[in-house]
Amino acid sequence: MKHLSEIVEAARKRDRKRLAVAYGQDSHTIKAVYDAYCEGLVAPTLYGERKVIEQACKEEGIDCGVFNIVDEGSDVKCVSRAVASVVAGEADILMKGLVSTDKYMRGILNKEAGLFPPKGTLSHVSVFEWSGYHKLLLASDIAVIPQPDFKQKCTLIGYLRSVAELLGVKTPKIGCIAPSELVLPSVLSSTEAAMLAKMGDRGQLGDVIVDGPISLDVALYKDVAEHKKVRGSAVAGDVDALLFPNLESANVFFKSVSHIGHGELAAMVMGTKVPCILTSRGDSVLSKKYSIALACLAAK
Numbered sequence: 110m111k112h113l114s115e116i117v118e119a120a121r122k123r124d125r126k127r128l129a130v131a132y133g134q135d136s137h138t139i140k141a142v143y144d145a146y147c148e149g150l151v152a153p154t155l156y157g158e159r160k161v162i163e164q165a166c167k168e169e170g171i172d173c174g175v176f177n178i179v180d181e182g183s184d185v186k187c188v189s190r191a192v193a194s195v196v197a198g199e200a201d202i203l204m205k206g207l208v209s210t211d212k213y214m215r216g217i218l219n220k221e222a223g224l225f226p227p228k229g230t231l232s233h234v235s236v237f238e239w240s241g242y243h244k245l246l247l248a249s250d251i252a253v254i255p256q257p258d259f260k261q262k263c264t265l266i267g268y269l270r271s272v273a274e275l276l277g278v279k280t281p282k283i284g285c286i287a288p289s290e291l292v293l294p295s296v297l298s299s300t301e302a303a304m305l306a307k308m309g310d311r312g313q314l315g316d317v318i319v320d321g322p323i324s325l326d327v328a329l330y331k332d333v334a335e336h337k338k339v340r341g342s343a344v345a346g347d348v349d350a351l352l353f354p355n356l357e358s359a360n361v362f363f364k365s366v367s368h369i370g371h372g373e374l375a376a377m378v379m380g381t382k383v384p385c386i387l388t389s390r391g392d393s394v395l396s397k398k399y400s401i402a403l404a405c406l407a408a409k
Contacts, residue, residue, distance in 0.1 A: 133206035141397030188216035239372025285321025298354035320344035
């Protein structure tokens with residue numbers, strides 16, 4: 110796939126997935142969920158204040174009859190009830206609405222809820238489409254792990270591989286981002302990237318091609334790689350997925366592509382028992398619809 114719209118087309122060929130939206134009462138979320146319903150992707154349940162949902166639907170010209178509405182005024186309780194529904198098998202996908210990310214994540218991580226496996230690794234993968242790159246580009250971790258350790262980076266590469274497979278990329282090219290394409294012994298992101306690249310060469314990370322350390326410009330643009338005389342890299346200028354060394358760098362990239370680069374994206378949480386959609390309250394309606402479609406592809 111080269112465009113996010115192709116994710117929608119692929120998801121449309123499957124049966125509707127049952128979507129539970131936690132505190133889904135803002136117009137952005139409601140519009141995205143309604144669009145996904147109209148595309149034949151989901152059968153949605155909104156957890157939130159019925160009066161607020163009905164008013165938002167009226168303002169947007171949306172038939173609120175397409176939604177199953179669970180009337181609940183507390184954002185925290187909305188998350189709890191939505192999580193319980195997916196754990197009980199009553200829904201296939203969980204989605205964040207107007208509730209803050211920290212409350213949403215606490216609901217997912219609640220051990221008693223049973224959505225997050227013991228000793229698991231929770232992460233976040235985004236898929237970008239923007240005019241500055243020639244194909245869809247994956248990136249992690251944007252929103253969950255502040256400073257992934259080496260073991261977590263191995264897991265994150267597995268998540269990137271899994272999402273790439275959903276998009277039809279059987280052997281994704283993954284770039285481990287660092288300040289330079291040179292191995293810098295005093296820079297942790299550089300040395301760990303070199304180790305991950307060697308593990309990739311030896312097949313320890315699955316069916317992937319891993320290169321690192323690699324700077325962002327070299328990973329994205331072939332002319333830069335040629336100018337810097339980077340040799341022997343199958344990833345440089347044609348990377349499918351970026352593994353960032355920390356949340357700060359990944360999040361800055363995320364915001365730069367979506368706002369400065371006017372790109373669109375699809376995103377979801379990885380490591381849970383069912384796909385969980387985590388988008389920013391500032392993301393566009395279209396990006397939220399793309400995220401729903403991506404989760405539909407991932408759902409069993």
